Amino acid sequence: MNLFAEIRALVISALDDMVAKGELPQGLDFTAVAVEPPRDAAHGDMATNAAMVLAKPAGQQPRQIAEGLAGRLMADPRVAGADVAGPGFLNLRLDAAVWHSLTRAVLLAGKEYGRASIGQKQKVNVEFVSANPTGPMHVGHVRGAVVGDALANLLAFAGWDVTREYYINDGGAQVDVLARSAYERYREALGLEPEIREGLYPGDYLIPVGEALKAKYGDSLLDKGEQYWLAEVRDFATEQMMAMIREDLAALGVRMDLYSSEKALYGTGQIEAAIQRLRDMDLIYEGVLEPPKGQLPEDWEPREQTLFRSTAHGDDVDRPVKKSDGSWTYFAPDIAYHYDKVSRGYDQLIDIFGADHGGYVKRMKAAVSALSGGKVPLDIKLIQLVKLFKGGQPFKMSKRAGTFVTLREVVEQAGADVTRFMMLTRKNDVALDFDFDKVLEQSKDNPVFYVQYANARINSVLRKAREAGWIVEDATLSGVDLSGLTHPAELALIAKMAEWPRLVEIAAKGNEPHRVAFYLYELASDLHSLWNRGNDELSLRFVQDSESASLPKIALARATGVVISAGLAILGVTPVEEMR
Structure with missing residues (x-):
């Protein structure tokens, strides 16, 4: 039951009637x-912008449209009030029976x-993590x-x-470094x-790999x-690292x-086939790039390269796919x-990248646009850094120095549930502070505690x-007379529940899971708030x-x-x- 969709359908029906009546x-x-x-x-329970967005194309004043719309909406028993506000916004108040029906619908629908x-069952690929297989996952990977x-x-x-996919970056020089380290x-x-x-x-994490090699x-x-x-050794060490990474992901509750x-992709003709596909569309050519903007590097010299005409698909500059020595660039296998x-x-394709991949966004979108004929959208989400704190002091990390904080350490100290919730308390493109002390404290300022405490209550x-011997299964509760729920605080709680289906659609359309965390905190x-009111008003106690x-x-x-839940x-x- 999507109440907002139902009321919107009511608004559209009223507008159709206004069109039919001239x-x-x-x-x-x-x-x-x-x-x-x-x-x-x-101002009410819901608001519609209908009069505001239709005024100009209709050639009418917004308030004129809003007043005509209000009269029609008031004829529906679900609408208890329709008030025109300001230049033409229409605020709606719903009958209490609507909220009671919604509560019943939630209980009947359950999860x-x-x-x-x-x-619509469209296939979407979500590629995320895709860390180099050179060590255990660190806190920088957790958020992604x-x-x-x-x-x-x-x-x-x-x-x-949905398909969850991990792209193993095992084709570059870093896996040779891993082999030498192992x-x-x-x-x-x-x-x-x-x-x-x-x-x-x-890092000491390679000691067991050395033992396994022995x-x-x-x-x-x-x-x-x-x-x-x-x-x-490279293949052996990579397999060992991927096994470790799978265990790290499992500890966080992630399974690909x-x-x-x-x-x-190398030696199988796949890179060549992809480049040939672009060449057939006249998007691959031999050329010389302009020098970098700003100060010219001392070692820069113009040289002919094989280039992808990515500017034809929205990029700022064309991009090399093959170096002057004939080897592929990093972009080609991607x-x-x-x-x-x-x-x-x-x-649809979605890539979850680290913030350091910002320069890759336009070129990758251009490539997918070209290869799919513009039919497959690619959304790239950049994940900003997580700063760790404990005891008021920041944690430092350095993957090469072997002193980084691992994913496993974060999960062991904070727990997988706390870690997951806290990583979603900011939008992905905003930096996030993760304080071990604060994420475990029991206060309103700790979102995960606040939500879990509500569920515990x-x-x-x-x-x-149940101790009183009452039957409180969902099927039984859905048949209870709810007309006694009339207090504004009770109705406000139901109204917030009514937002859930709408929130799901908005968050999914925007690929924004953090909206769910925000909503749960508000709910x-x-x-x-209702619980605390019950301390003073006994009639509000559950x-x-x-x-x-x-x-x-x-x-x-x-x-x-x-x-x-x-x-x-x-x-x-x-x-x-x-x-506890």
Whole structure:
């Protein structure tokens, strides 16, 4: 039940009637007509901009349209009031029976309440994490993993067919560095002093890899030239690192549907095929790029390269795909990888990248636009940095120095649920501070505690009711007479629940899972507000002296819990039933 969609349909029907009666001209486009919560709750339950967006194309004053619309809406029993405000906004007040019906609908729908079909089963690929397989995941990867996984949950809830994909960056020079670093740990396992020279990965996480190499190869690789062992050690170490990364992701509650390898693109003709596809469209040419803007580097010299005409698809400059020495640039395999995703039949692609990939956005969008003929949109979400604090002091990290804070350490100290929720308390393109002390404190300032506490309070109500011998299953509560729920605080809580289906659609359309976390905090705030009012007004307490007086209020509490649980499921967070 999407109440906002229902009332919008009512508004559109009234507008159609005004057109039929000649009060509005034919041919008006109602696409921009919206029904949404008012900015100020004192103004009503819902507001529509219909008169404002139709005034100019209709050639009429907004208030004239709004007044005609108000009269028609008032004829519907669901509408208790329709007031024209300002230049022509129309504020609506709904009959209390509407809110009672919605509470009943939530209880009947259960976890399906708010589920949408706007995705229409379109196939969407969400690529996220895609960390280099050179070590365990660190806190810099956590936020991208959470955002990507929550977004995938959200899109699935809104009707998309979602694939979670991890792109293994195992085709570059960094995996050779990994192999050399692991080889030194192999030497260490054999009793020799490792030579962790500058440029290698010094972290202790490679010690078990060295032991595993010893177990597999004995001393057969010792004192041999790199050409004899580099490829084998590289593959072995990469597999070991990917196993570690999978375990890290599992600790955070993230499971991928598909892992794709960059290395698999080389020597298979896939890169060549993708570039040829662009060449066939006259988008590949031999040319010389303009020098970089600003100060000219001393070592810059004009040289002919193989270029992708990305400016034809919205980029600022054309991009090299092959170097002057004939080797592929880093961009070329990325083109091939996205061409593969397009070829697999996805209707939409989403990439979750770190903030340092900002320069990659336009070129990658240009490539996908060209390869798909403009039919497959690519949305790239950039994830800003997470700053860790503990005891008021910032945590520092350096992947090469081996002193970084790992994902596993964050999860072990804060817990997967707390970590996931907190990573979604800011929009992805805003930096986030993660203070271990604050994320675990029990206060209103801690969003995850505040939401979980609301759910725990609801469960405490249900426990008390069961102890009293009352039947408080959803099927029973949905049949209770709810007409006694009349207090503004009770109706405000129901009104907030009514926003959930609309919120799901807005968040899914914008690929913005953080909106779910924001909404849950607001819903929890309304629940706590009503709870606290009960301390002074006994009639507002969820558990009353009698079963008949209690069950409507318990139904309200339980419905709120249904919505909280649904929202937390999208975030990948387990609802807490009891605070300890």
